[in-house]
Amino acid sequence: MQIQTFIIWAATAPRIPSTRLALHHFDTSYSLRLGALRPSVRAGLLCEQKYGALLNNFAAADHVPQELEPLNAADFVSEASQKAQQWQRGAAVGAAARGCQEGSGEGRTVMQAEMMAQAEMMAQAEMSPPLGASISSKIKCYTFPRGDITRFRPARPDSLGLLDYYLMDAASLLPVLALNVQPGDFVLDLCAAPGGKTLALLQTGFCGHLAANDISISRTKRLYQILHSYVPREVRDTVSVTSYDGRDWDQVKGGTFHKGAGAGSLLLQVLVDVPCTTDRHSATEEDNNIFHKRRTKERQMLPMLQLQLLMAGILAAKPGAEVVYSTCSLSPLQNECVVERALDIAEAQFNISIHVEDLSHFRTLFQDTFSFFSDCRLGELVLPHLTANFGPMYFCKLRRM
C-alpha cells in the first residue's frame, strides 16, 4: 500500500477490515497448536500462494510436459508414485535379505540398506499394497520446485476446445489421492463446487459414476463451466450435478443418483470437502469474507454444519466404503474435532463402526513438495510455507466397517 494511502486509511477508516479480524482470530486460535511454526505459516498465508497444473487427460496435452519440464516443473504425483514403488521393492529386498542374511553384514550394499530402512518405516506406517496403485493413478499435476516462484501461463484450449490444464492449489489433490478411486467406483462429491477436486476425480478415469452436489447454485454454475471446459460429453454424461443441501443426502438417495446406477450398485467413495473459514482467502481478501460482522453467526455455526455434512457422507457410504473429509482451514475445531465427534455419533447413535485410515505415509511420499504438520491427532495437514506455499489443506480418511 502506498504511504499516502496508508496514512489516509489509518486516519479515516471507521471499521476494522475482515482480513484483519481473520488474522487476529488465527493468531489467537492457532498459536498454541502451531507453536514455533506459526511465523512461517502466517507469512505463507499472507504471501502469494503457489499453484499446481492439473493436466487434463481428456485434452490433447502432450505438449505440456515438454513445455514445463525444461522449466524445472515436475509431476509430483508420479514422483511420489516412483518413490512408493521403490519402497515396495525395498521391502521385498529387505524381506529376502533378512531371510538369508541374518546376523551377517556381508554383501549388503548401501542402497539395499537404505531401501530396507525405508521399507521398515513403511511397514510401521501400515502401508497397504494399493498405495502404489493409487499414487500411480492417472492424475498428473505439475509444480515448480521448492523455493521456485515461477507462475504457470494461463490454460490453453486444444483443437476441440478443451483446456490443457487446470491451475489449482496442488494440496487440494491430496484428499482426492487419499480417496483412492478404483475402476468403476461410484463416487459422491458432497460439496463439489467450485469443482477442482471434482475435476481431479474425473481425471482418474475410474469413476463409474460421479455425483457432484453443492448447495450453492451460483457456485454450481462454476462447476458446470469447469465440466464444459475440460471434460468431453461422454464423460460429462457420467456426472450428475445436483443442488441439494448435502445434509439431506440420505433423503434424496432414492432419487436421481441411483436411477442411473443400476441394481446392486454400491456407493463406494465419498468426498466431503466442507465449507470452512477458508483461512488463506479470509486473511487476504475482503470480498465475501466470512469474518465480516454480518456473517458471525454463520461462521460460529460452521463446525456444526461440517459435522452434519460428514455424518451425511458417512451414512451415504455402505460398509466397506471410504469417506474422505477435507477442509482448507488450520483450525482443529473444524478438522480433528469434527471427525472425532462424527466417529462418536456414528458409533453411539447409528451403531456404525468406523476405522480411521493411517495416511502418515503421505507425509513421507510428498515431503519434497509440501510442508506437513506432524502433530495431527488424526488425518494430515498441509501447512503454508514460503518455500512451498500450498494449503492449508486438512484431510482425513475413514473406512466404514
Add this chain to the structure above:
Amino acid sequence: MAARALLSGAGRALLPARALLPARALPAGPGPCPRRGCGEAAALRAAGFSQEQARRLLALQPRLGPEQREAAAAQLLLLGLSAEAALALLERSPALLRLPTERLRERAEELRRLGLDGGRLERAVRRSPQLLHVPRKRLRAAVRLLRERCLFTAEQLREVLGTCPAVLQEEPRTLHHQFQYAYFRMGVQQKEMVKARLFQTPFAELRNRHIFLERRGLYETPHKGQTQISNPKLKDILQLPEEDFLASLAYSTPEEYEVFKKLLAREEEEKEEEDVDALYAEDDDDLDSGGSETARE
C-alpha cells in the same frame, strides 16, 4: 615526518590501508627530483604534507596547475582533516582538486554550520566524498526537510548527518518517503530512527526486513501508540547482519527469506503497474470524446 603523520592519525577510526604502508626513507640531502615537482613539493610540505604524501598528491591530476592543487589541499587541512585523511580523500575523489577553492570553502562552511565539524566532518567526507560536490540548494533542501517536515531536533540532525552523511545527496522526496515509512508504517519515533541510523539502510532492505517480520506476526504497526506484541527495536532490525536478523529476530532461515524477497519484489512491481494503469485510466477521461481510442490493454 611520515611517521608523525601516521601517529597523529592513529587515534582516528578506520584509517585507509594506504596509511599503514611503511614510509619511504627520506633523501639524506637534496637529491635529484623532477624539475616541475620540486617547487610544488616544497609548497605542499610547507602546508603540512610529508615528502611521501606530497609525491602522492602530485601524482593526482598531473595536468592541474600547482596553485589549484596547493589551495585545494590546504583548504582540506584547514577544514580539520589530517594530512593523511585529506590525501586519502583526494585519492578517492581526485575531482575535488578541480573544485574552485572558494566553493570548497563555502561547502565545508555550510556543513560545519549544520553541525558537521572537525572529526564529524572528516568522517562524513571520508565516507561520502561527494558531499563536497553537492549544490548548496540541495544541501539546504535536505536539511529543511529533515528539520521542518520530519521534525528532527538540531542535535538529532547533527547525529544523522554524522552517521548518514549521504542523506545530503539524496532526493528530498526519497528521504521523506523513507522517513514516513518508518514513522507511520512502523510507528517509530525520531529518536529511535537516529539510533538505528535509519538512512544508512537502503529503503528496499528496510521494507524487506519490516514486512518479513510483520507477516510473521513479529512486528505490529502501533494503533494509537499501542501494540499487542512488543516490537523489536529498529536498531536491531537494521543493524544486525542478515543471518543474525533471521536467526534471532525473524526465527527463520535464509532459504525462506530469499523466497520472501522475491515474492515481495514481484508484489511491488505489480502494484506499481496497477498504479500506472490507473493513472493512464484517469488520463483517458480527459481525452477528447471524438478523438482517438487509446490501446489500453
